[in-house]
Amino acid sequence: MSEMVTNSKFLRIRKQLIKYLQPPVFEKDLEKSKTARLSYPILLVFLAASVVYIAFIPLDPTNLSTRFTVIGTLFVTSLFCLILSRKGIVHEANQVFLISLWVTSTAAVFASGGVSSQTQGIFVVVVVLAGFIRGKKAILVWTMVSFITSIFLYLFEINGLITPSTQVSIAYLTSHLFFLLVIALIFYLALRQIDQASALLKIQLIQKELAEKEYVRSETRFRQMLELSPLPIMIVNADEKVEFMNNRLTEVLGYTIEDVPNETTWFQTVYPDPKFRESVNKQWNQEIKKIRQTGGIIQEEFEVYDKWSLPHQVDFFANVIEDKSIIILNDITEQHRMEAEIRANELLYRALFDNVQDGIFLMDGERFVECNQQILNLFGCQRDQIIGKTPLNFSPDLQPNGTDSKSSMHLHLKKTFEKSPQTFEWLHTQFNGTPFMAQVTLSKTTLPQGDFFLAQVRDISKQKQDQATIQRSTRRMDALYNLETVISTSFNLQTILTVFLSLIIDQSEADAASFLLYDSDLQILKFSGGLGFHTNLRPTGARFQIGDSLAGKAALTRQPVYVDDFSKLAMNESLRNLVEAEEFYSYCGIPMVVKGELKGVLEIFQRHKSVAPGEWFTYIETLANRAAIAIDNAHLFTNLQQANMQMQNTYDTTLEGWVYLLSQRDDETEEHTRRVVVLTELLAKRIGVKNHELVHILRGALLHDIGKIVVPDRILFKPGPLDETEWKIMRQHPEAAFQSLVRIDYLKQAIDIPYCHHERWDGTGYPRGLKGKQIPLAARIFAIIDVWDALSHDRPYRKAWEKEKILAYMQTQSGLHFDPEILLVFMDMIQNDSGLSLNNGNQQFDPMP
Template identity: 30%
Template structure:
């Protein structure tokens, strides 16, 4: 523990010192003085000098009181301490030296000096007190100490000690309370100062954070241009580092260095500068525009400038681009090749470009203050108004229609209207833009194209109709009908005169075609109100006119040059179709003749085979007739296939031409070698007929009619549906005719026996379905037809 901890601390505030002085003065007046007076009278002899001293002390205390009232605390404290030190020293020397009770009062004076004057004063008073007591000791040893003016009794000595101890106790209590209050106050002030310092640090951190992070440049500089402080945003804006900016003058940052002086001069006159747009030169040489706010201030008595800079380069560029775009829009608006009309939310025109004025034949002044719908043709007005309502209701972003507009001179002009709504940031409508494209030329061209398309379409469909007919009368009727139903004529007739027909001898026709006259009239007959126009188109083929296609209409513009050319083309197609029909008829006649010659040849071959084998004479004609009936009853053959079935039946045994007569006419049974030769006749038939392309569809019966359903036939051993259907049909008829015919070695079977045999062989020799259909067919035929089918046919 340090020795200074035993010395009371000086009261720091003047108020506590003042209170302590007042308490001590009151103690002297109200406690010390009465006690001393009582002591003076309790002694053996009354001490008048002591009473005089008390009076002087009270007078001095009154003077100290006046000094306290005048706030001269230091002087009052020094006088008080000095007065009582002298008083107690005198009492000690005059009342017995160090044995005097007054020596205790030194402690009181030392504590008082410490509280009122400080530690140094208390040390000085302590030293002086030690010196005084040491002098008293020396005087007493040398018996030089004056005789005591006060003779203490035990009671008075006890009272003196009690008085001094009480004074010290009161002083300690008062001073301790004052010190405690002073310490509490000092602690409160310390806490308050710490709170204020913390708030200051927090506030400084906030402002520092704001200063460092705000996107606006902030700077402080002296009037001579020396930079005091600048935030990172300002450094970044100027393109310098913070250290570089602290080393340069602000004039170097201005695009025009003289601007800063005039800016400060104006700020000194007006007190501040607000939102002044100025240009600065970055470190890389580029210009940056900023809105400058400048204020003047004082720091430590020195004038400084405080400026904020908000980068305006992008906004300035955007404004410049906006002005450029506005100029471009104005140029487009004024010089656009289409009409542009601006319409307010009430549907009234407030601006129109020259093209719109020229299109509608109004001046801009005449267009303004009028409802835009008034310029729309009445027949188109309702539809446009409905679309406009949908646009303003937000149901669509824009609409585009073709409609008619009324000009100032009463004329009508076609235009393509494209309307869109311009809205603000809150999606509220500002105005509507209507763009009108002149469609007059387009409509004229479209009408011509429609006519051409209509004519081409008519030509295409009418030509398609012509390609589906091959009869002259049908072609003539379709040709005339197409002129009415497709080309739009009100009446048309086509005439083919016998004298003007094609040279039929060139086509080797036996008889000329009869004259043809076809007349078609529209469902809307020609009226007699207006002139009727008729146009005739010749039908020409091979440079020969053989008829006329006549059209009639009372439409003024029906027989236009383009339609006439198309009708003449169509007439040529009709003529070509008629020519093809005649040619086709000629080819059909030739084909019939050739086919008839082929069939006659085949029948001649079949008769020659019957003549070779007398036992089977008439067999070929009978099985051919019945095979045709059965194949038709099956319902699985087309007409062309039935022709091939007939031919195959006629030629079914033509392969026997390769079998020697000795085997073919042998009266007895054939041996194995002879059967091998006989069973090759289907192969001979195939080899004989296959090279003839005309008979390719007729090979199934000659080749496979000896095959069996169960696979036991020849020549290939086919079974079931592997055998062609025609061969399966013929196999049933062939056996049926063989069993019913008389042979030298047996009589023909009865019909019922044959039917039972065929039914029994179904699924073995024959196709069950063919047998079933054949038996049903026999049930429907008469007895005469069954016994002699060829004669009945």
């Protein structure tokens, strides 16, 4: 145990001793450290020499105290300066040591007896030590100090201030001084050369150090770059060992430098197929050998396998720098997948692009840069005939609306670029000049190359034709509807023919048209109307024999006659004059037949070359057939009207006969009937009754007392007031009138007055007690007229009233007996119409107003 403690102490002492024997290092002051490295060993040497000298060198008894003092002083000074140096006071310690050495040396010289070879040696040592410790300037300083000291020592000797050991001459002193100067100069120049060499070496060392640091930094940066690279990188040295592998390679392929420590392992790992590995290895060796000789870069594409046996398609780049192969891998597996997907999508989009029903343009500004197959089909050209062209190369100068194609195109492009997509119709022309109408949808699209216009073109020529056909059909249907309206509201033959002619000119390709109606009695065709003629060579009433003219042939054969060119037809003089004067080119005559009977011929004339009869001609045939029916109906209506007038005359004669029979019972009845009919007509017209209703009202007024046939004469002609029983009988005559007239069809609409003229507005009348507007209008009108006429004429039981009295009485009956509104109209008529009086017997009744 004690031995271990002793060893431990020995080691600590040894460690401390070694520490104190080594020069101190000052990290913050390199210059001080350098000076310490030079001066510290010298101080140790002097300290050791002093100890050795004292311990082992025999001392001269004569100079014992002097030498002991000198050596002791050097020992103490060296130890003191060592302590100062370890505490960082290096420069001051060195200065103290030199001064102490000089003082000690000078004292030794005084003690030894002046200038001698020992003196010279001491001064040389001081100069040399000063040079080593303090540099070249110290050599000069201490040389001068030694030089001056030597001179003073010599002066002291010759003046007897010191006792010299030997006699010194001037020559000896001179040689001593010269030797000192030579030694100092040599040492100065040597030290200067050493400093220069040291400075140069220092510069070289600094440069080397900087270069090494820069190399380290560059290598560090290089490795950091490699480490931070997004691409997998590895470095293989000349011994085929993998020296570096970045994290990206590990992330992509899963390998670490331990997995593939050398080139052989790498090839075996990433190329599992032996044959393929052999091929790649051979190619690699050839390429590496080549670029080592001539330089360059290896660039190949390979399929490698990762740690999990999954394939990766990579771009392989390799270069040789200072016998090291730098290998860069670019994993393009995803790129290949995306490229394959892009190619598939491109094929798909191209198929869609080329097979879409609409044409598609891609325009860079005004010029076509791409198009699909449908565009080539629409414009009837090849791709190289349209790419690089503009829409104006496939458009007429003017669009259908009259606008300039160029300005319209620029306007559409501007609106699309600044605002939003535009859809518009555009007249295009094919490569051969054939026009077609298109619907264009123009939009702006942004591609990697910049902004482009995308135009979608759809051929709407067929659609336009269909629209025109539909519009034409609609117009024709509207025209037919209007025609039917005219036919149903008018049976005037001339009006009907005029409407037909206007419709034919407006809705067909005819320039002129005419109707030739057939007269069955004379068996001829008569010109009954025409439209579109510029001359009067076809006067109304002109006659044509059946089979003698073009129209006559149509009438005879009852088949259309068509002439496509009059110049090729042999014509009689009359037809030639008409064709030349009217400049007719073609003709069509259509017979009008109804139920096998010929009604006439419709003639169509054209002043231009016409295509063969088509859809428009079918329409004209339809009009001709409808015209034939209208003509037949007009004839039938005329015949029916004549028969109806005869029947109406018969009816009216019968009615007049009934009134005459009534008048045979009472003369007053005929006069009363005549008056009320006239006044009823006037009042009915005043309140707006139409003519077709007025005739029934007048017939009702004429027959208003027809029911009195059943009233006995004793009651009918009683001179005084009737009793209750008699009134009961009298009030039966409206019902009797109803029962009599309801059986006669043409008098049913005239039954309101005979049946209801005794009803009262307030509901107290008879026979049914109707109230207000439940009472028919005709009966409300006639009730006022009947009372007026009764009060304004004598009756068996009273005399006629004055006009004012009658009006006053009737006013009191407003809302009781009479309709207030109709009464006001009647009173206005009586008071303001000067032509009316209490006696209207001179006015005549026309049963057919």
